[in-house]
Each structure stands twice: as C-alpha cells, then as structure tokens.
Amino acid sequence: MVSNIDSTTGLLSMALDAAVLRQQAIAQNIANANTPGYQRIGVSFESRLAALADGHGQVRAPSLSELAAYRPRLEVAAPGSAGQAVSLDEEMAQLSQTTLHHQALLKALDKHMALISMAVNEGKR
Amino acid sequence: MADYQSAFQISASGMAVEKLRLDITTANLANMNSAAPSAAAAYQPLRVVSQARPLEFARQFGLALAGGGASVQAVVPQPVAPRLVYEPGHPYADAKGMVAYAGVNHTSEMLNLNAALRTYEANVAAFAAARSMAARTLELGGKQ
Numbered sequence: 001m002v003s004n005i006d007s008t009t010g011l012l013s014m015a016l017d018a019a020v021l022r023q024q025a026i027a028q029n030i031a032n033a034n035t036p037g038y039q040r041i042g043v044s045f046e047s048r049l050a051a052l053a054d055g056h057g058q059v060r061a062p063s064l065s066e067l068a069a070y071r072p073r074l075e076v077a078a079p080g081s082a083g084q085a086v087s088l089d090e091e092m093a094q095l096s097q098t099t100l101h102h103q104a105l106l107k108a109l110d111k112h113m114a115l116i117s118m119a120v121n122e123g124k125r
Numbered sequence: 126m127a128d129y130q131s132a133f134q135i136s137a138s139g140m141a142v143e144k145l146r147l148d149i150t151t152a153n154l155a156n157m158n159s160a161a162p163s164a165a166a167a168y169q170p171l172r173v174v175s176q177a178r179p180l181e182f183a184r185q186f187g188l189a190l191a192g193g194g195a196s197v198q199a200v201v202p203q204p205v206a207p208r209l210v211y212e213p214g215h216p217y218a219d220a221k222g223m224v225a226y227a228g229v230n231h232t233s234e235m236l237n238l239n240a241a242l243r244t245y246e247a248n249v250a251a252f253a254a255a256r257s258m259a260a261r262t263l264e265l266g267g268k269q
Binding site: 016019020021023024025026027028030031032033034035036038041074076088091092095096098099102103106109110113 | 257
C-alpha cells in the first residue's frame with residue numbers, strides 16, 4: 001500500500017512491505033527445503049530502486065505518483081527453467097538480514113513520524 | 126498491506142511436513158528388525174515426498190504469499206530388497222532357514238532424521254522472525 005503523506009513515508013512503507021514479502025519468500029523457501037525439484041523464490045525491490053540513482057551517488061526522491069512502479073515483486077523462476085535450489089544456510093543468513101533491515105526501516109519511519117509530529121505541534125514536543 | 130498470517134501459515138506447513146518426515150523416519154527405524162513371514166511381506170522403508178503449494182498467480186504480484194507453503198504429496202514405500210538372515214530356528218524361517226527382515230538403511234535413515242530436524246528448526250526460526258517483525262511493527266509510533 002502506498003501511503004500518501006509524503007514520498008518518504010511512501011517509500012519507507014513500500015520498503016517495509018518488501019521486507020515482509022521477502023521474509024515470507026524465505027519462509028516459503030525454508031518450508032520447501034526438502035521438496036524435490038523446488039526452485040527458490042525471491043523478492044526484487046532494491047534493485048529496481050537503483051534506477052532512481054543519478055550516477056553520482058545521489059538518489060532522487062521519487063514523486064508520489066511514481067512510487068507505484070517500484071512496488072516489491074516476487075521473483076519466481078519460469079517453469080521449466082533451471083532455477084536455484086534452496087540452501088538452508090543462505091536462507092537463514094538472508095532471514096536475519098531481512099529481520100534487521102525491517103527493524104532499521106521501522107526505526108527510520110518512527111523518526112520520520114516524530115519529525116512530522118514536531119512540525120504539526122509547532123515545534124513543541 | 127502485507128499480512129502476517131500467511132507467513133505463519135507457510136512456516137507451520139513446513140513444520141508439519143518435517144514433523145511427518147521425522148515420524149516416518151522413526152517408523153522406519155522402529156521396524157528395522159521386524160521379521161516378516163515372507164520376503165514379499167517384509168516392511169518397506171517409507172519416504173515422504175513433499176511438494177510446494179502452488180502460489181496463486183494473481184497473488185504472485187500481490188503483497189502476501191497467500192496459499193504458499195509445503196504439503197505432503199505422498200508417502201511412498203521404497204522398493205528395497207529385504208535383508209535375509211540365516212536363522213533356521215526362527216518361526217518365520219523359510220525352507221532354506223532364511224528369515225526376511227526389513228531392508229532399512231540405517232545410515233540414510235539417520236541422515237534423513239538429521240536433515241528433517243534441522244529443516245524443522247529453520248522453519249521455527251522463520252516463524253520466530255515473522256513474529257518478531259510483527260511485534261516490532263506494533264511498536265511503531267509508540268513512545269515519541
């Protein structure tokens with residue numbers, strides 16, 4: 001869901017969605033770790049956000065109307081193609097990375113909300 | 126908005142599959158020394174064949190893996206030859222004095238046991254991760 005307060009909250013909530021979706025994809029991979037012929041699924045989000053970088057290390061904030069194009073997506077190997085098998089240790093590493101990233105995003109959203117709250121309260125706490 | 130229920134459901138289905146794998150391996154080990162009246166009637170070690178639950182296509186681009194997880198496709202007996210032991214005094218001995226025991230491979234059963242155990246633990250970890258992510262999200266906007 002794209003929130004429409006400003007593009008930072010929109011971007012953060014999409015990144016949170018991506019983290020949750022990625023956790024679910026990892027859970028799906030782990031649940032099928034012993035399934036013969038199973039191909040792992042992933043989530044693409046950050047790689048598509050790279051399109052916002054201007055090549056000088058600066059990332060342009062997307063406008064609200066642009067955000068929908070950057071929604072996180074599931075990456076499922078096409079049927080018949082040789083996908084990647086599940087390696088349990090790799091999934092566990094990605095799982096803890098995803099959990100930490102999710103916490104960092106929540107912290108960022110929390111701070112951003114605190115800033116907005118300060119503005120709304122005219123600088124008074 | 127992403128929902129957490131599907132994450133819990135995916136991990137729970139993975140745990141159920143691994144638990145069945147564990148049960149089946151235990152049954153194989155329990156029957157390791159079961160004798161049978163004939164070679165054809167000997168216990169055949171069982172294997173769990175799991176499959177990924179199909180992700181609904183419409184949901185693949187949504188924000189939750191609804192309906193995902195793993196499920197048991199079949200529990201299939203392995204067509205392995207029984208272990209024949211020479212025991213003339215045994216009530217199940219044939220004319221040559223051979224008794225048919227279950228052809229359970231101890232090593233592969235122990236390997237399966239460990240693999241199922243570790244995968245179960247990984248599912249529990251994924252479950253705990255989903256739980257802590259949900260709990261942290263609930264704290265959003267608190268104590269400012």
